[in-house]
Amino acid sequence: MKISLDQLVSDHKEIYTFILAEGIKEENQFLTDVYKQLVKKKELSTIQLNAIRNSMLYYENKDKLEKLRIENGGNPEGNYVGKEKQRYDMTLKYISGKRTSRGFYIHNFLDKQNNSLMCFSDNERIYLDQEHKLIGGDCFTCRATVNRHSVNDFEPTKQFKQTVLNRIKYNKYLGNKRETNG
Numbered sequence: 001m002k003i004s005l006d007q008l009v010s011d012h013k014e015i016y017t018f019i020l021a022e023g024i025k026e027e028n029q030f031l032t033d034v035y036k037q038l039v040k041k042k043e044l045s046t047i048q049l050n051a052i053r054n055s056m057l058y059y060e061n062k063d064k065l066e067k068l069r070i071e072n073g074g075n076p077e078g079n080y081v082g083k084e085k086q087r088y089d090m091t092l093k094y095i096s097g098k099r100t101s102r103g104f105y106i107h108n109f110l111d112k113q114n115n116s117l118m119c120f121s122d123n124e125r126i127y128l129d130q131e132h133k134l135i136g137g138d139c140f141t142c143r144a145t146v147n148r149h150s151v152n153d154f155e156p157t158k159q160f161k162q163t164v165l166n167r168i169k170y171n172k173y174l175g176n177k178r179e180t181n182g
Contacts, residue, residue, distance in 0.1 A: 003049055005042040015049065018056050031055060065153075076159035079115050082146040087167075089143050091174070092117060094134040097124065109165075116152065116162045119144075132173040139174040 008016050018024070025032045034048055044052075082088050092109040099105055105124055109117040126134040134140070144165040152162045 001046045002043045003046065005038060008038075008044065008049075012049065015052050015056070019052065024059065028055065076151045076153070076161050078161040079113070080149040080161050081111055081115050081117060081163040084146050084148055087143060087145045089141065090117075091139065091141050094126065094136060094138045094140070096136055097121075097126070099124065116160055117165055118162055119165045119168055126170065128170045128173045135176070137176045137178050139176065141171040141174065142168050143171065144168040 003012070019031065019035055019038065025035050030051065034044065034052060037048075038044060081090075090111060092111055095108040095110055097105050097107045105121045107119050107121055107126060109119075111117060128134065128140055132138070132140075145167045147164045147166040150162050150164060151159055153159045
């Protein structure tokens with residue numbers, strides 16, 4: 001179904017205003033193409049209209065997140081571990097593992113100073129050896145390369161520095177306080 005330019009102006013003013021807004025078309029190729037089509041053909045499809053609504057939501061959420069970052073001082077908590085592209089021996093505590101929508105897993109760890117570390121993996125579980133499959137709270141030693149430092153801001157009110165590891169060689173299982181404390 002097609003929506004004419006006149007319909008767009010009368011029935012969907014917020015969408016029409018959004019398409020004309022300065023700056024957004026310049027950073028979004030889809031909106032640039034829609035604008036050009038609107039100027040040329042004087043109509044949009046309902047699919048394009050819904051996609052524009054999704055873009056509006058994206059920019060609205062982006063603005064909210066940026067305001068939250070500013071309100072929180074923009075200073076993430078914690079510290080980075082090591083220097084990028086260097087290998088280190090580490091003692092870590094396994095916190096959790098989670099599957100992503102892209103089909104791989106993210107595993108989260110803490111070091112002794114409560115700094116956040118993580119790695120990407122194809123495997124749902126991490127096995128240190130035949131006896132030890134890591135669960136939350138397990139402590140272990142390993143050798144890993146610091147791939148990069150990033151800020152985890154999936155929760156804008158709880159931003160924290162995070163060290164991304166790769167090439168992890170799991171060494172020794174140290175235990176879990178929950179097992180020893182009952």
